[in-house]
Amino acid sequence: MSSKTKTKQIVAVVKRAEGADAKNFWTRIGVGFENRDDSWNLGFDYFPTNAGTTVQLHDFDARDDDGEPREHARGA
Secondary structure, three states: OOOOOOEEEEEEEEEEOOHHHOEEEEEEEEEEEEOOOOOEEEEEOOOOOOOOOEEEEEOOOHHHOOOOOEEOOOOO
16 A cells, blocks of 8 residues: 555445435545555545445545535446
8 A cells, every 4th residue: 555545535435315215315425545454544524324325435536626516427
């Protein structure tokens, strides 16, 4: 591993609306830092309380920096 620390964003898949109008969006909830032993420290700004919420670790993406949640692709 290189001497540079790897970081990733922690996102939760959040369901918005109900029925036919329902969509899932990625919402940033924290950051992860890779340790020297390849394990990860996760720091949550928000912690999902819904037991059905999916939490994912993603690379940072400049396209997400507009402050708007990114729509979650089905099956991802």
